[in-house]
Amino acid sequence: MTQKLAVVTGAARGIGLATTKLFLRDGWTVAMVDRDAPELEDVAKDLDGVKAFACDVSQPEAVEQLFADVQKAFGRIDALVNNAGVADFGPIEETTFARWRTVMSTNLDGVFLMSQAAIPALKESRGAIVNIASISGLRASTLRVAYGTSKAAVMHMTKQQAAELGEYGIRANCVCPGPVRTKLAMAVHSPEIIAAYHDAIPLNRYGSEDEIGEVIVFLCSDKASFVTGQIVASDGGFESTGIGLPALRS
Template sequence: MSTPLQQDTAVSVITGGARGIGLGIAQWFLRHGRRVALLDIDAPTLRRTERELALPDQVLALHCDVSDEAGVRAAADAVWQRFGRVDALVNNAGVAVFKPIGETSFADWRHVLGTNLDGAFLCTQAFAPLMLRGGRGGAVVNIASISAVRASTLRVAYGTSKAALVHLTRQQAVELGDQGIRCNVIAPGPVETEMAKLVHSVAVRSDYHDAIPLGRYGTVEEMAETVGFLCSPAASFINGQLLAVDGGFEAAGVGLPTLRRRRQEQDASH
């Protein structure tokens, strides 16, 4: 049985919350006094995360495939039964298939869009009414990608799903904003996660370095801080916005390596 104090504590729902950026976001909310519900399709990793967090009064871990409507509805019911309120939803769950367009099957396409786009739609459809039921409104933050605004090779399904997610956010912001739910989307650049370490080759890292003015990958903590801000009262008049959290990657055109080389030559001559 929750105490009255616990009932007054805000609740954030994070999909894909068992690891990586999702877990980092959950930890940010926990550090800032919120309770969290973690939804993830990877049951073993989810259970391990639940054990490692060791906060049974503050954390609810739910095995859920966000592309399955019935499963999402069941998860929403479980969150309401446990916490009795929802204040924020972070649609972070995502998958990627890295193949040339000609080798991307329709099954690949549907798998990626089913999770990245359908999942955000279904979860917002399920959890937004719970925010309104509490009479407080709330915030939705969708996690897109810099691939939503800059085309990259081998990402036809992933990039398209994330671009569609950006527009979905704007649609949500207009209609749900009218009811007191703010909806925004962030577009992370490359982030230093365990997954990135596995799939980003030395060549890919070099390509990113050549295109990012800050010259490095982002951190999970930087993504979490941004999401936390957008869900906080400090962002109370921010709605329907895309924020690239990418070290300047989206802003950059050609010539950055040449600029750096020229600067190095000038430094060497002094």
């Protein structure tokens, strides 16, 4: 059996790195993509079954070259995980157009560019696209006018992809993580914010990178062969409990 190939963006750390390791566990090979070339090379050198590709997914020419390189290296693409993203939190009136565009160029434009470039190969493999949005795209919160809007747009793009690409056997789904216990989150979340999240999340805890990755890998697998056009919140039930918390407003 030919080994399947997943392209994972934002793969140098966090959910992208965790997802890469879960693909490897399940017997896939992985094209790891990130714009942080030194960090990407550092983590990739310890993994068997991967190849690292430095690329800024917001740049059309870079994306075009990336897919040429991936096809040359592997000859196929079975799944694309659009995980690369940036966050910029702040009040609406302080969000400049430059800050807005920085978020949109990676979070939205990058998903569009990567998906468009992958379509020919995914048609051949009847493969899958999984876009990573956020709980912030499912319901409004404070300080997230650019970030939340970009993720809401990614969710709708996923539905467009599912509607148009299904006839080619390509499935498109979207995963919306809730609060995840990453090193960065734990460094910037105050004790008040951590307590507020625990109170608001029905499972009473943050999620882990592996828990998000498991959902992503499932949606790329044959086990999800009749699942497409879906928005899956992996959030401990947070989306069911309402909108933004007072502790997150400053």
